[in-house]
Amino acid sequence: MISVTGQSNLNTLPMSPYLNRIKPWVTVICTSFNHEAYVADALQSVIDQDYPNVELIVIDNGSTDATASRIADFVAKHPAIQFIQNPTNVGLNRAFNQGLALACGRYLIDLAADDVLLPGRISRQADLFERLAGPYAVVFSNAVYIDREGKKIAVHYPVDEQGRAIEKIPSGDVFRQLLESSFISTPTMMMRRDVLQELGGYDESLAYEDFDFWVRSSRLYQYAYLDEVLMQKRRLPDSLSAQVVLPDNRLLASSLAVCRKALDRCRTPDESHALAERIRRFVRKAFYAEQFKLALQFGGLLHQIEQPGLLTELVLGMSRLHVPVNGLYRKYIRWHYSKQMLPHRNRMHSPFAALG
Structure with a gap:
């Protein structure tokens, strides 16, 4: 109601x-x-x-x-x-x-x-x-x-x-x-x-x-x-952007859907390359969240644009092996967040920077 x-x-x-x-x-x-x-x-x-x-x-x-x-x-x-x-x-x-x-x-x-x-x-x-x-x-x-x-x-x-x-x-x-x-x-x-x-x-x-x-x-x-x-x-610390590190978050699946929309809208090689760079970051984020299937789906989309590169291929390989990394990654995020929260810093990334 x-x-x-x-x-x-x-x-x-x-x-x-x-x-x-x-x-x-x-x-x-x-x-x-x-x-x-x-x-x-x-x-x-x-x-x-x-x-x-x-x-x-x-x-x-x-x-x-x-x-x-x-x-x-x-x-x-x-x-x-x-x-x-x-x-x-x-x-x-x-x-x-x-x-x-x-x-x-x-x-x-x-x-x-x-x-x-x-x-x-x-x-x-x-x-x-x-x-x-x-x-x-x-x-x-x-x-x-x-x-x-x-x-x-x-x-x-x-x-x-x-x-x-x-x-x-x-x-x-x-x-x-x-x-x-x-x-x-x-x-x-x-x-x-x-x-x-x-x-x-x-x-x-x-x-x-x-x-x-x-x-x-x-x-x-x-x-x-x-x-x-x-x-x-x-x-x-419990904002929406912070949830991207959680294994059960829905944010990365949404990002994949948007990347597919974006690919359909790219008109120039520069635009396609810019999207490819963002997809590479999403591959890593999905891997860190142990959403391994999603990481591979991002990788498949990346292959439609250009070759992933050595580092991304390594992450995709670890995704196929289901290498557990989320616990260590979340400790790093907590440490990084505590540094960001120090006062009088002149620059902080967008609250959704964690999403790409």
Whole structure:
């Protein structure tokens, strides 16, 4: 059963086409699962935005802690919020699509309930979107990573004293770059709603959303980088990206499905080679997770593009022998994570970097 509470937007004015032309509405879809300690801060960061036309839709995805009651308390104070409460966890992608079905904004933000929008984020990204000429589907920005207490531990892109990225961030046609690496901090993205609807929303057969969305959207549309830190992304040891090391995780199987989609969309040798490099990394990750059959399936896909190379052939050979490595690998990951969590580091990889 799904319960919906509240009005259709945070602004008390109706969402008319005329108002949408002046200041286009932005819908924030916040999905939560067992985020009782953080969800109020996430929602408050939306309420505190200086942009006038914001619609907030919150989906609690079958939380087993007090998250739903925290959201209900917040909605009682801000009744314009739409609140969907799922009795069971229907999966991240399906939960987001529930919000997408209700969304009316021209632009969308996918907000996890443990993250925080920094002041001015919506206005800056929406204003840039309105100035862009051409088929742009996404505006993304820089992010700071915080720990469970909210302390800064890293910046996604290295910055100078003025807070500007010190390296060139890809913009425009980024299909090949997104095949090479997950260089975008997913929570910083603002997306066009009509593009998401054209693509059918997030693929509900997958365990995570960003790689698939990047592959499908960046082939058809352009991305624009806004060089400001506009998001706080929380790093937790039990986050979705951390699950990639577990032997029973579904993330790698989803990655294989997306790689197959990506291969069908490659048009140039450079794009195919970029995908091959990512598949090589997935071969290793599947081997480390002791998902040996999956490692060999990645290897088969790689053979369709180019020769695997000596190192990858070695990993594939060990996969055929079912060499046990997961316990040692997880110890290494815990050690590496503890190093990343040290404060005042200028750079941390994307939270989904572990996925490729």
